[in-house]
Amino acid sequence: MKLLFCVLSAVVLPAQAFVVSPFSLASRGRRAVESTQLNALKAATAKTGNRVWKSAIKVTEIAPGAVIPVNVGGLNVLIIADEDGTISACANSCPHLNTPLEQATIEEGKIICGLHQTAFNLETGEVVGKWCPSPPVVGPVTGLLKPPRPLKTFPVRQVGDDLQVLVRNQARPSYEQKYWKGLLDAQGKDDGTYY
Numbered sequence: 238m239k240l241l242f243c244v245l246s247a248v249v250l251p252a253q254a255f256v257v258s259p260f261s262l263a264s265r266g267r268r269a270v271e272s273t274q275l276n277a278l279k280a281a282t283a284k285t286g287n288r289v290w291k292s293a294i295k296v297t298e299i300a301p302g303a304v305i306p307v308n309v310g311g312l313n314v315l316i317i318a319d320e321d322g323t324i325s326a327c328a329n330s331c332p333h334l335n336t337p338l339e340q341a342t343i344e345e346g347k348i349i350c351g352l353h354q355t356a357f358n359l360e361t362g363e364v365v366g367k368w369c370p371s372p373p374v375v376g377p378v379t380g381l382l383k384p385p386r387p388l389k390t391f392p393v394r395q396v397g398d399d400l401q402v403l404v405r406n407q408a409r410p411s412y413e414q415k416y417w418k419g420l421l422d423a424q425g426k427d428d429g430t431y432y
Contacts, residue, residue: 287405287406288403288404288405288406289310289403289404289405289406290394290396290401290402290403291309291310291401291402291403291404292309292396292399292400292401293307293309293314293316293326293393293399293400293401293402294307294316294399294400295398295399295400296395296398296399296400297398299316299318299324299400300318301318301319301320301321301322302318302319302320302343303316303317303318304316304317304338304339304341304343304348305317306329306337306339309326309391309402309404310402310404310405310406312328312404313328313329313330313337314326314327314328314329314391314402314404315327315328315329315338315339315341315348316393316400316402317343317348317359318343319343319346319359320343320344320345323346323359324393324395324400325348325359325360325390325393326390326391326392326393326402327348327357327359327362327388327389327390327391328388328389328390328391330389331350331352331353331355331388332383332386332387332388332389333350333353333355333368333369333379333380333383333386334352334353334379334382334383336350336352336353338350338351338388340352343359344356346358346359346360347359347365348388352371353369353370353371353376353379353380354369354370354371354376355367355368355369355370357387357388359390360390361387361390362387362388362389362390363387364385364386364387368380368384368385391403391404
């Protein structure tokens, strides 16, 4: 009897898999539409990169020519007001050796690293001029360690009295995932604590 059941199962069940009913087509069509909508949503999310607007400072806190370091969404960001009052935001980290840019100077739409004297366009972050021209001899030599790279810039907007910066949601945790896992698999944060 068991042998007959096994033979029938092997013949009948696969045949049922090919039976098409209007209900199965409708559910397949619905699943296809849902899948297409889900793929479109995923594509839209990928394009925006999960970025959100976060308040950084009040408009009244910045004057032309100012460079203000702030923490926005766990990221160290500089809010910069050009001489004409145009507001920009960039990473508070020089792409050369990741040194802070808080002591940078602002000139004609550029931010100039106080340590290496590399100038970056405030809008695009691209290097303007020479890469690591200072200090003499040492700067150009250390500039050979890393090729010229742009400075990370962020879109800025004003909402009421707030200046907001568009940053990636959960940027700090994803950045910290690259940290070393040590004793007992404790994963370190960049502030010295652990998850």
